[in-house]
Amino acid sequence: MRYQLPTRLQAAILDWAGTVVDFGSFAPTRIFVEAFASVGIEVSLEEARGPMGIGKRDHIRTLCNQSAITERFQHRFGRPSNDTDVNEIYKRFMPLQIAKVGEYSTLIPGALNTITELRQAGLKIGSTSGYPKEVMEKLASQAAAAGFSPDCIVASDEVPKGRPSPAQALANVIALGLDDVAACVKVDDTPPGILEGRSAGMWTVALRFSGNFLGLTWNEYSALSSDRLSSERERIDKLFVPSNPHYIIDTIAELPPIITDINERLTRGESPAQH
Template sequence: MNYQQPRQLQAAILDWAGTVVDFGSFAPTQIFVEAFAEFGVEVSLAEARGPMGMGKWDHIRTLCNVVEIAERYRAAFGRLPTDDDVTAIYERFMPLQIAKIAEHSALIPGALDTITSLRNQGLKIGSCSGYPAVVMEKVVQLAERNGYVADHVVATDEVPNGRPYPAQALANVIALGISDVAACVKVDDTTPGILEGRSAGMWTVALTCSGNALGLTYAQFKALPAEQLAKERVRIAQLFEGSRPHYLIDTINELPAVIDDINARLKRGETPQGV
């Protein structure tokens, strides 16, 4: 038996907030600000966006490791935050997140038509998120009401290690019956999500404008002057540079053209690991 390199993509593994739903990725970031505030510690929206894409406990731990935030915590409690403190913030974060997830549940404009187009090309639709399962259950329900149902969903606490580890992406490969990781494309708006796809041996597509990096509503994005938007694309591309995405696009709606290009590259014998 000889190895047969895939000749076309079989699956797209999509992130959720900032990729398919919640333009600007506001649901998770705003709740971090509110959860820390309940402990008397100020965290800005920009700071909260920093570790986006990680599992939420790890996200909070990373925020607590930021020197400025750690010092604010020390000022409030007389000591630096421990893992027990992180867990306490996380336990306050979770009910806030569940209660407010519906406020940011709208599908990204055009996403449903784009995903239908991918299915028409024969692609299966996997998905994963930095949300834990209890939050994902509600996210999935809200998305279904709006017409979006992924073929498989993997929450961050359903695998041994969340992003940037490859476990969630690979769990999709197994569940969807994909023959080769090189036949998958991982689409995400965060660096940990791109690293997840890279580590899983997949093609990767970073979204520059619909998610965490730009951090604007759809209306604000559409209202940006062309010159300013061009500068933002350059800035965001630099943020993603270290994670080495294969492609950078504004939103998921540009994905079908990328799929065509990847299929052409696969037919030429190219692999995601070789780029």
């Protein structure tokens, strides 16, 4: 047998918060702030956004290891943060996240239309998230009531290693019965999510404005001037450079033309590895 590159995409694997739901990706960040506050440590929303995209326990560990936050632990408890602190904050984070994730389950404008177009083009819809399974079950139920039900969901704690590892994306490939990773496109608003797709050998599309890097609500985003949008595009595009996405667009509403372009590139014999 001889390897042949696929000529069309078979699936889009979508992130959740900041990609399909929760414009501005507020659910995880605000709850990180609350969870740290519950043990007496102040963390700003901006600090909480820093490691976004990785699994939530790893996110908490990364925050605890930052020098400024370690100093706050030293000041309050007379010692640096440690794994016990990570476990305690995660224990407090989980019930808060489960209780409140539904408040941030609103679909991003244009998401449903885009997903309908992708399905009409013959694509299956997979998904991955930095949320653990227990949180995803509640979020998925809320999203389904609003009309979004992907064919596959892989949470961060359902694989041995979460983002930026390719495990969650590859679990979608297996579950969806896909023929080739080059027939998949990973869509995400964070560098770890783009690296997840990259390391899985997929096409990747980064989202500028609906997620963590802009960090605004839909109404705040809609009110931005053209000059501000231009400067934010330039700033955010630079932040995505190290993860090397194949495409960068504003929101998921702009995805269908990208799917068409990738299909044309596959037809010409191009692969995601060539970018």
